[in-house]
Amino acid sequence: MSAGDTTMTPVLEQQEVAAAAPQRILREGLIFEHSKAGRRGYQLPALDVPEQALDQLLPKPLRRAAIEDELEVSEVGVIRHFTRLSKLNMSIDAGLYPLGSCTMKHNPRINEEIARTPGFALSHPLQPAHQIQGSLELMWHLEQTLKEIFGMPRVTLQPVAGAHGELTGILMVRKAQIKAGNPRTYILIPDSAHGTHPASAAFAGYEIKELKSNSRGTVDLNALAEAVTEDVAALMVTVPNTLGVFESEIKKFAEILHAKGAFLYCDGANLNAFVGIARPGDMGIDVMHSNLHKTFSTPHGGGGPGAGPVGVSERLVPFLPSPTVERAADGTFYLQYDHPDSIGRMRAFHGNFGVLVRALTYIRSMGPEGLRRIAEIAVLNANYIRARLKSSYYLPYDAATLHEVVFSDKMQSAQDVHTLDIAKRLMDYGFHPPTIYFPLIVAGALMIEPTESEPKEELDAFCDAMIAIAQEVKERPELVRTAPHTTPVRRLDEARAARNPILRWKK
């Protein structure tokens, strides 16, 4: 379907009809509002404790005479309510979810099945090592596998998010610098970095110096050479960076930094762009986190759970979080606490173990060839979108794209239609909007990451929608400016929703 194709008209009419139709879900309200005296959705077994014993088991003052605000709904009422609510969510299970940087890809169901294996799901972190050999073995194998993928001698599995991995990595850098005589003052961060980097570096006690990108959107070697002094502890680079562009001079970054006793930190959250093709350790990178919940597939909308393992070069091994999982000569697995230079624990117990199970399952089910295919197809899909949309949307950096592509609203803003409007209009076409207004170095950014799990038909449907919206901006800009039209609620006050959430229902 091309931009001017008239087959788009029925879609529009359909949307207008849908917009006018009464929205059943809006009448639905909250589950509490369905409460009707006497409705029941459960059956409790008969009391099998003598009534007199109750006073002993649960003293009177701890019991409530009646439940306030009791919710009385039938089973069918509960099921329909939550099923209708679930349909309001855009989800990866319903279609393309192109949030740039977040890697919202299909999560294979085999991961869930293995994570629910009772031996994994029901084990307790306080069990002695001899009772949890299988879980320790899984962590040991995952570390071996990530060591191979990263090209690094050791990896810690403790951090529970990408940003937590950053903090872990920078704390190791700090400890290493202290050992070398001086923690130093600055962490260098390019202006194209992920937004979590300045926060992580500041948490670890550093001041931040920003590095301006060059016209390709990558780190400028001359600017870097000038900025690296004996006061700099490390450079944090994002690979690929937030424009989806590969930093091709990484080995030179490492040389410049190492010559001054500084470290090279790499944000490998989006390893799906080059997993199985290149290894960060081979590029001279000293420390890198990767997001298992992104590249190695765990559902991660809504803030978690995640895992952000950190790989380190030989120089940083002594500072890894403790305990580590080791294999004894007799083949048994144990936790090693004896690391005198460790930065200590970064998390209670062993991190988000369920995510570790999913990641190893995913890696094993893909195999080495499959992992390489992930990167190849992620890159192919992003470049396909780039090629199809580049005459309809402005491309601020025209460098070859890896796993994501960043457009801007420059071609639309003359009609007073902006990134937010385009994102809202996409919802009318049944797509989750991309990441918007990020990275900050692109005004009005639209950051699109299709991921490798999308078939060509879905990519085409998305591009058709984006092209149709670009056409609408020319012909009926008001339609886009006032979108969405088909969703049960229109534009929300997102700041208020985040700052003042209503978490408890009161009559």
Ligand SMILES: *Cc1c(COP(=O)(O)O)cnc(C)c1O
């Ligand atoms: C997602 C992401 C992070 C942060 O990861 P969290 O798990 O959300 O803390 C850091 N850097 C990049 C490049 C990312 O895409």
